[in-house]
Amino acid sequence: MAAMATSDFLHLVIGTAGHIDHGKSALVERLTGHHPDTLKEEQNRGLTINLGYATFALADGRKVGIIDVPGHERFIKNMVAGASGIQFVVFVIASDDGVMPQSREHLDILEILGVRRGVVALTKVDTVDEEMVELASEEIRDFVAGSFLADSPILPVSSITGQGFDALRASIEEALADVHVDVREQPFRMPVQRVFSASGHGTVVTGVPVAGSVRVGESVEILPEGMVSRVRGVQAYGDSIDVASAGHRAALNLADVDYHAIARGIVAAEPGMYTASDSIEARFEHLASQTKPLKHLAPIRFHVGTAETVGRVSLLDRKVLEPGESAFVQLFLQDPVPTAEGDRFILRSISPMHTLGGGLVIGTADGRHRRFREWTIEHLERKERAIQDDRDAYLAEVVFGHARHPRPVAELAPFVHRRVGEITAALAELESRGVVVGLWGGRAYLHRKILEQIEAEISAAIREIHEAHPQSLFVPLREVIARMQLDAKFLDEVIRILSEGSSLRRGPDGRVGLAEFAPSLTPKQREAKDRIEALFRDRGIAPPRRDEVATEVSSSKDEAGRLLDLLHDEGSLVRLKDDRIFHREALDGARDTLTAALEEREKLTAAEIKEYLDTSRKNLIPLLEHFDQAGVTVRNGDYRSLASKGVGT
Numbered sequence: 001m002a003a004m005a006t007s008d009f010l011h012l013v014i015g016t017a018g019h020i021d022h023g024k025s026a027l028v029e030r031l032t033g034h035h036p037d038t039l040k041e042e043q044n045r046g047l048t049i050n051l052g053y054a055t056f057a058l059a060d061g062r063k064v065g066i067i068d069v070p071g072h073e074r075f076i077k078n079m080v081a082g083a084s085g086i087q088f089v090v091f092v093i094a095s096d097d098g099v100m101p102q103s104r105e106h107l108d109i110l111e112i113l114g115v116r117r118g119v120v121a122l123t124k125v126d127t128v129d130e131e132m133v134e135l136a137s138e139e140i141r142d143f144v145a146g147s148f149l150a151d152s153p154i155l156p157v158s159s160i161t162g163q164g165f166d167a168l169r170a171s172i173e174e175a176l177a178d179v180h181v182d183v184r185e186q187p188f189r190m191p192v193q194r195v196f197s198a199s200g201h202g203t204v205v206t207g208v209p210v211a212g213s214v215r216v217g218e219s220v221e222i223l224p225e226g227m228v229s230r231v232r233g234v235q236a237y238g239d240s241i242d243v244a245s246a247g248h249r250a251a252l253n254l255a256d257v258d259y260h261a262i263a264r265g266i267v268a269a270e271p272g273m274y275t276a277s278d279s280i281e282a283r284f285e286h287l288a289s290q291t292k293p294l295k296h297l298a299p300i301r302f303h304v305g306t307a308e309t310v311g312r313v314s315l316l317d318r319k320v321l322e323p324g325e326s327a328f329v330q331l332f333l334q335d336p337v338p339t340a341e342g343d344r345f346i347l348r349s350i351s352p353m354h355t356l357g358g359g360l361v362i363g364t365a366d367g368r369h370r371r372f373r374e375w376t377i378e379h380l381e382r383k384e385r386a387i388q389d390d391r392d393a394y395l396a397e398v399v400f401g402h403a404r405h406p407r408p409v410a411e412l413a414p415f416v417h418r419r420v421g422e423i424t425a426a427l428a429e430l431e432s433r434g435v436v437v438g439l440w441g442g443r444a445y446l447h448r449k450i451l452e453q454i455e456a457e458i459s460a461a462i463r464e465i466h467e468a469h470p471q472s473l474f475v476p477l478r479e480v481i482a483r484m485q486l487d488a489k490f491l492d493e494v495i496r497i498l499s500e501g502s503s504l505r506r507g508p509d510g511r512v513g514l515a516e517f518a519p520s521l522t523p524k525q526r527e528a529k530d531r532i533e534a535l536f537r538d539r540g541i542a543p544p545r546r547d548e549v550a551t552e553v554s555s556s557k558d559e560a561g562r563l564l565d566l567l568h569d570e571g572s573l574v575r576l577k578d579d580r581i582f583h584r585e586a587l588d589g590a591r592d593t594l595t596a597a598l599e600e601r602e603k604l605t606a607a608e609i610k611e612y613l614d615t616s617r618k619n620l621i622p623l624l625e626h627f628d629q630a631g632v633t634v635r636n637g638d639y640r641s642l643a644s645k646g647v648g649t
Contacts, residue, residue, distance in 0.1 A: 009063040009237060011247030012179055013208050014056060014172070015086030016068045017110055019100035023123035024092045026159035028054050028068050031169065051081065051193055053206075053249070055237040058173055063237045065093065065208075065249035067193075069106075080346050081193055081264060081306040083109055085208030087247070088179055089118035091149060095128045095136045099143045105355050107147060109288055111381070113344045113428050116148045117179050119155060119171050126158040185391065186340060186417040188220070189210030189272035191248065191305030195259050195266075201233070203259040205268055206251040211340070211417075212270060213245035214252070216518070220268040222257065223338040224276030229254040265307035267338040275414035276336035277364035281328070283384055284313065284347065284359040288324035294356060296371075297322050301353065302333055304345040304361065309335040313347065316371050316380075328380045339364070340417055341387045341394065362387065364415065366402060391418070392426045396435050399427075400447040404454065404486060408444050424478065432497030439493050446494070455498055457484060458491075462504075462514050470520040471562045473569035475505030507569050519566055528555045529563045533572050536583040541590050541615045541623065543582050576622045577629075590615075590623060591632055595642065603639040 016024040029035040032054040045636040052068035067086055083089075089110055093103055111119075120140055125133050137154050144150050153171050157164035190209040198204045214231055215219060221228050233253035234244045244250035252268060267274065280302075286294050296315045301308065311333035321327050339345075343361040350356060362383050369376050379400060386393035398415045399406070409427065410420050418426070429447050430436045461483040465475040477495070481488050495512050498504040504516050521529065531553040536543050544552060550560035564581065567573040577582050592612055597612045598604060604612070610620050624640065627633045634643040 008061070008239075009065075009248055010058070010176065011245065012064065012087040012176070013084055013085055013247070013249055014064055014066045014088045014090060014176075015068070015115075016092055017083065017106040018091050018092035019094070019097065019102040019106075019437055022092045022094040022097060022100075023159055023390075025068055027050060027090070027092060027121055027123060028052065028155065030157075030159040030162065032056050032066065038567075054170075058176075064176065065237060067208075067249070080113075080303040081116070081308075083113055084191060084303075084305050084344070085193065085210075085249075086115060087117070088172075088176060089115050089149075091118055091120045091144075091152075092123055093120060093136070094124045094138055095122050095133050096124050098136050098139050103143070104289070107144070107149070107328055108289070108355050111147060111359075112285070112346055112355075117152075117175055118149055119152050119168070119175060120144065120149060121168060122154055122156045123159065124637075125156040125163060128163050132405065133477070183633070184211040184246070184340075184342065186211035187273040187419070188214040188244075188341065189267055189269040189274060189338075189417075190214075190244070190252070192262070192266045192268060193264055193305070193306050195262050195264065196252070197259045201253050203254045203257045203262075205254060205262070205266075206249065207268070208249055209244055209246045210305075211246050213243050214268075214270070215243045219271055220252065220254070221271040221273055221274070222254075222262055223267045223269060224336045225262065227257060227261075228271050229257045265337075267303075267305065267307075269338070272413055272580070273417050273419075274338050274340060275364065276338045278311075278333040278336045279365045279368070280333065280337070280339060280345075281362040281365050281369075281380060281383070282331060282345065282359055283326060283362060283380075284321070284329045285326040285357050286321045286323050287355065287357040290323040290356060293322045299350045300331070300356065301350055302331060302337070302345060303348065304337060304339055304343050307337045309333050309337055310350065314369070314371070315376055316369055316373075323616060328362075328377060330365060332368075341383075353483060360384070360387070360457040363398065363401070366405065391416070392430060394449065395423065395426055397428050400446050400450060401437055403447075403450050404490070405443040406439060406490070407444050415561040437497060439488060439490075439497075445484065451494065451497070454484075454486075454494055455503060458495065458498070459514060462512065465516075465602050466514065466517050471525065471566060472513075473517070473519055473566055474505075474511035474513040477510050477512055480512060508575070511569075513569075521615075525559065525563065528553050529567065532560065532563055533567055535582065536567075536573055537585055539583075539590040540586045541582060541613060541619055542582070543586070543619075546579065546581060576626050578622050580619065580622045582623075587623075587626070591627060594627065595632065598633070598642045603636075603641040605638050606640070609640065 016028060018024055034054045054066045056064050056066050069083060093099060095279055122136055133156050140154050155164055155171055156169045157168050189211045190207045192205045192207045194206040196204055208587055216231055216234055219228050219230050231252050232255045234241050235251040236248055296319055297312045300313050301310050311331055314330040314332060315321055316328045318327060339361045339362060341363050345361055346358040347356045350355055362380055383397040386397055393560055395416050409424055412423050427436060431438055434448055436447055437451050438445055461480050462475055465479055484491055495504060499506040503515055505513055507513060532549055535552055549564060550557045570577050572584060573581050574584050593612055606624060628635055631643050633640045
């Protein structure tokens with residue numbers, strides 16, 4: 001039998017909502033011909049405990065899934081797990097009860113989760129008179145005023161007699177035609193609502209994919225466990241299909257996964273594209289219906305997708321959050337939870353349990369954000385704006401968030417939910433615009449604003465050392481590292497980048513200095529410096545030893561040493577590998593003489609070169625090794641020749 005085509009069903013899911021015993025399950029059964037409750041206990045008691053499922057056939061033959069949620073306050077966590085996958089709601093209110101507490105909480109939850117379309121079913125009209133129906137309708141209209149249901153039809157129905165169901169079906173179909181589901185530009189991800197073992201098939205997980213698609217034979221990662229499994233089969237609404245994609249209910253048959261090891265709340269996703277975190281950045285809105293402000297580090301119950309855990313909420317820019325206000329928060333969770341930017345979440349109190357509010361997941365945080373920092377709030381504002389329509393800007397903010405601990409490009413995928421090739425191309429474009437800076441040949445990236453911050457701190461540290469040693473053009477890198485308390489390899493790479501600009505310069509032996517800095521010398525020191533340079537220039541390739549300099553220029557050993565280092569740093573003197581020092585002009589002259597001799601003779605021994613240069617063997621060997629290393633000459637056995645001509649035989 002051929003697999004069913006995805007065009008045979010709508011890529012959206014209908015959900016029910018409403019107070020306990022208002023007839024949600026009975027309505028679904030009358031609408032679809034299938035009772036949604038899956039547990040015998042539920043059907044015997046007439047009380048929905050878990051999520052129920054049914055399939056609604058449209059007039060054109062296409063199918064759409066229905067998720068029936070429990071109405072009892074004790075099972076709100078199950079309601080949230082189901083509501084997180086729906087895009088259209090049939091909000092159920094009984095005509096004999098009217099608006100009840102869970103009616104209000106369910107509407108709050110739907111608003112927070114971003115549901116924007118639906119109809120209201122006024123049930124049990126067979127149990128009341130016409131006047132009561134009218135009164136209930138008026139109450140409902142007041143109740144939904146200002147919500148996404150404000151302009152939705154209120155449809156009187158009876159699941160016992162069938163009254164009003166033709167109008168309900170027609171209203172649902174008409175509304176569904178106008179529902180637009182935004183599909184995220186992200187790899188496959190499905191919060192799992194059910195896990196069970198099917199005879200002959202093994203482990204099956206069901207849910208509503210929120211992004212991307214997965215085909216039979218491809219792999220998924222089970223988060224937060226980190227297990228990877230192959231998809232053996234896919235079903236939608238009881239029929240086999242080739243691919244599960246965002247917006248419809250799906251069941252995945254997974255290979256090599258024990259269903260006892262996983263449960264509702266996990267996420268099945270494209271491997272390597274998502275991560276689970278216990279630290280979430282978010283925009284949170286405290287419900288206006290709450291009577292008390294939310295305090296910093298208040299204990300909370302966190303619901304996102306089908307997952308639930310407990311934790312605390314950190315208010316980043318205030319001490320308390322009043323009802324009706326929104327703010328940036330950081331959520332510290334007891335258990336790591338898989339999320340992605342743009343996810344909607346719910347916060348509930350621990351005890352007694354009631355909905356506090358909810359909001360938008362902005363991202364995950366590497367560490368604890370410091371409170372009352374304008375820098376952090378501006379970063380979260382940029383990140384929040386980027387979620388809507390600029391994935392490259394979001395990537396830039398993730399790089400910004402990693403600050404001084406840049407991650408390799410390959411490790412960014414689960415933070416931005418993009419494949420490595422796409423990330424690499426996006427970062428190259430951001431670098432061309434000056435937003436980020438490549439490190440180590442593009443293996444990692446640093447945000448320009450972080451680089452500027454580090455540059456200011458490095459400059460301040462170097463300036464302090466310069467002030468303590470005003471006669472030195474450069475300072476040891478180890479002293480800068482000690483003051484900055486940064487990873488040495490990272491800091492060295494940052495200094496390399498900055499030295500290519502105009503603020504820093506690199507000196508010999510890995511030292512560094514401010515480009516603007518000029519050594520401060522007294523007249524006496526300046527005179528001694530000039531005499532030292534003249535001494536080395538006059539001696540040519542027979543220079544004085546370092547310990548002879550102080551005596552020659554009538555200076556202390558310490559001061560002579562500092563002035564020698566300064567002349568070396570300025571480039572007038574060159575220090576060879578064995579700490580022998582020559583004036584640059586002497587080296588240039590020796591190189592020219594040697595080059596001319598080798599052009600004439602093609603190859604020379606060290607003894608022959610000694611005659612051309614007229615120097616001692618003690619000075620000759622360091623000179624020859626220097627020219628070899630500089631690429632002027634090349635040695636083959638006892639002979640040297642010009643590197644540009646190769647080695648003679």
